[in-house]
Amino acid sequence: MIRINNYTIKIKSVLGDYCFSEIGRPTGIYWSRDRMVFAIASDFEWLQCPARELSLNNKFSYRVSVYNSETLSLIKVFDNIDYPINYIDFNPDNTILAIATGSFDGGYFFQGELLFWDIKNGRSNSHLCESREVTYCKFNEDGTSLYFSLNPSCINDYPGSSFMDPSFLYITDRFFDKVEIESLSEIEINEEEIKVPFVKQDFQSISKELHFLSNRLNLKYESRGHIWDINMINETEIIAISNNNLIEKWSFTEGGKSSYIEAPKNIRAVEIITLPEKEHCMINAIVHLPESYVGRTSVLYKWEYKSNKLEEVIKKNYNVSLSINKDGLILAREVSGCSKSKENIKDFLIDVDYKISKELNLGYYGKFNHYLRVNGAEDFYFIQGTPASSHEKKWVCRLNPSSEKYSRLFPLEWDTMREAHFISDGGCYCNDPKGEALILASRFDDNNPFEFFSNNSIMTRRRLPNGEVMWNQSFNSQVTSLIWIKDYSLIAFALAEGKIGLVSSFNGELIYLEDVKLNGRDTVIMSLSNYNDKIVAGTIDGRIICYEINP
Numbered sequence: 370m371i372r373i374n375n376y377t378i379k380i381k382s383v384l385g386d387y388c389f390s391e392i393g394r395p396t397g398i399y400w401s402r403d404r405m406v407f408a409i410a411s412d413f414e415w416l417q418c419p420a421r422e423l424s425l426n427n428k429f430s431y432r433v434s435v436y437n438s439e440t441l442s443l444i445k446v447f448d449n450i451d452y453p454i455n456y457i458d459f460n461p462d463n464t465i466l467a468i469a470t471g472s473f474d475g476g477y478f479f480q481g482e483l484l485f486w487d488i489k490n491g492r493s494n495s496h497l498c499e500s501r502e503v504t505y506c507k508f509n510e511d512g513t514s515l516y517f518s519l520n521p522s523c524i525n526d527y528p529g530s531s532f533m534d535p536s537f538l539y540i541t542d543r544f545f546d547k548v549e550i551e552s553l554s555e556i557e558i559n560e561e562e563i564k565v566p567f568v569k570q571d572f573q574s575i576s577k578e579l580h581f582l583s584n585r586l587n588l589k590y591e592s593r594g595h596i597w598d599i600n601m602i603n604e605t606e607i608i609a610i611s612n613n614n615l616i617e618k619w620s621f622t623e624g625g626k627s628s629y630i631e632a633p634k635n636i637r638a639v640e641i642i643t644l645p646e647k648e649h650c651m652i653n654a655i656v657h658l659p660e661s662y663v664g665r666t667s668v669l670y671k672w673e674y675k676s677n678k679l680e681e682v683i684k685k686n687y688n689v690s691l692s693i694n695k696d697g698l699i700l701a702r703e704v705s706g707c708s709k710s711k712e713n714i715k716d717f718l719i720d721v722d723y724k725i726s727k728e729l730n731l732g733y734y735g736k737f738n739h740y741l742r743v744n745g746a747e748d749f750y751f752i753q754g755t756p757a758s759s760h761e762k763k764w765v766c767r768l769n770p771s772s773e774k775y776s777r778l779f780p781l782e783w784d785t786m787r788e789a790h791f792i793s794d795g796g797c798y799c800n801d802p803k804g805e806a807l808i809l810a811s812r813f814d815d816n817n818p819f820e821f822f823s824n825n826s827i828m829t830r831r832r833l834p835n836g837e838v839m840w841n842q843s844f845n846s847q848v849t850s851l852i853w854i855k856d857y858s859l860i861a862f863a864l865a866e867g868k869i870g871l872v873s874s875f876n877g878e879l880i881y882l883e884d885v886k887l888n889g890r891d892t893v894i895m896s897l898s899n900y901n902d903k904i905v906a907g908t909i910d911g912r913i914i915c916y917e918i919n920p
Contacts, residue, residue, distance in 0.1 A: 381915045382624075384619050385591070385912040386887065387583075388588040391446065391910055395572070396572075400438075406435055407436055409579075414594065418655065421795070431470070443888070443890070446890050447466075447486050451482065452472055452481045455503065461510070465486065470502075473520075480502060502519065504519065504520055505518045538556060539555060596907020597895065598896050601903065603900065604900060606620050609907055611911050615670070616670075616672050617629040635656055636654050636655070636668065642693045642699055648675055653669055655688055668683075669683040689703055689704060696770075704736075715728060732757030733757065738752075740752075741793050741796055753766045763781040763793065764779065767833075779834075783836070794810040795850070797851055797853045801858055805832075805833040806831060806839065807830075810826070810848035811827050812825050828841065830874070842879055847865040848865075849895050850897040851897065867891045869882075869916075887912060893908060903917055
């Protein structure tokens with residue numbers, strides 16, 4: 370329970386908190402030799418949709434979770450793994466895990482790590498002095514040594530590389546030291562010593578095994594995905610979209626999903642638009658081609674809450690991002706970015722009957738640069754470059770839905786001395802005794818992926834219409850979502866490093882900031898919504914947290 374001036378806030382309930390709920394998408398199951406414990410390797414899938422990117426300083430991308438095989442209780446979690454997990458092995462007494470990680474970078478290098486993790490005391494070590502993809506690892510019978518295999522360092526090393534022969538591996542016995550690969554010897558072992566995992570490591574087989582394990586104890590397991598967007602439609606019900614379902618309705622009264630529609634193949638929903646005092650919503654879904662990042666299509670659906678009826682209302686051969694004003698009109702911004710000509714932008718307005726009322730050209734949408742969804746204001750707000758065909762020198766613009774004309778209000782970047790690229794991460798509308806304003810989340814970088822900026826993510830209150838900076842707050846990671854809670858004059862926000870916070874909308878005072886933990890384990894909030902004194906949050910692993918503010 371946290372004190373907030375004259376209020377307290379606490380977690381009231383968690384929906385979707387099932388067996389193995391913390392794992393995200395499972396990629397492998399690895400058993401100890403005595404079958405007393407097992408490890409699940411997992412990832413948290415793709416964190417990009419056509420309109421925006423969620424990846425900067427993310428709390429975790431890959432995870433190892435260790436469970437007791439009798440009770441399925443979670444023993445320990447290992448996060449902050451930088452590469453895909455290729456293999457895991459337990460030492461004989463189940464106290465140390467060896468984790469082989471890595472992948473091809475898509476261009477030239479094979480990168481990765483060999484990790485050792487002491488489960489009891491939490492100590493870990495990246496064993497190799499250079500980044501190499503480790504494809505396999507296995508302890509010897511007494512656990513004093515570990516065999517492991519490597520891919521070549523780059524594509525030029527493929528011809529004649531002895532370690533491409535699966536019968537040749539390296540051996541090490543200094544688990545918690547740093548070692549040079551050249552100091553280790555290649556050895557030959559018998560292929561029968563290499564044991565395959567207990568289940569075939571594909572998603573269907575892994576899911577089948579996890580269902581079997583949970584059913585044995587009468588527990589529920591459901592493969593979940595990111596909660597991309599969430600909306601609280603009344604005191605007891607929530608609608609949300611995840612990687613696995615096109616739309617879901619959750620009920621606090623029933624304690625779970627009351628209805629849902631599965632996502633068709635290669636279609637993923639990314640945004641929800643709810644109309645004021647209506648029993649239906651609009652779903653923005655993308656048709657994603659797995660083999661390519663181009664050729665996508667947006668499909669906009671009307672979904673009726675009570676009847677669970679789904680109707681396709683608009684389809685475009687490009688992707689859009691949606692925002693809604695207080696009267697229920699919707700702005701669709703084309704977000705295809707570099708995949709379309711800058712001279713052929715096709716933004717449009719949608720009326721309350723879900724019909725296109727006007728086509729517009731609001732300028733080029735720079736991929737991951739121009740994200741801004743502001744809902745509930747009288748006008749629409751969006752980002753435009755200078756000139757309008759550019760992604761640089763961004764301005765905040767306002768579109769009047771009556772006149773269908775827009776005006777450029779103020780530059781997104783207010784510090785002209787800052788020599789870094791400025792990126793918009795969204796915002797919300799605020800109208801309190803201090804006047805009308807936009808609360809904008811932004812971040813800057815110098816295009817150096819290896820250098821970490823402290824306080825490179827900024828939340829700012831900009832007065833409307835002149836853009837005066839009224840306050841700002843800096844954070845160490847990207848703002849994933851933010852909302853204005855009118856009755857309490859608070860901005861609730863979430864950070865990609867796995868935190869939730871509150872600031873005063875009046876003066877930007879940081880009131881509260883803490884790690885997001887469920888069952889003592891870290892998670893990341895991707896979406897926020899509120900209804901009166903309740904705040905709901907959708908997480909990266911598919912759970913929904915309900916916070917409550919009390920006097």
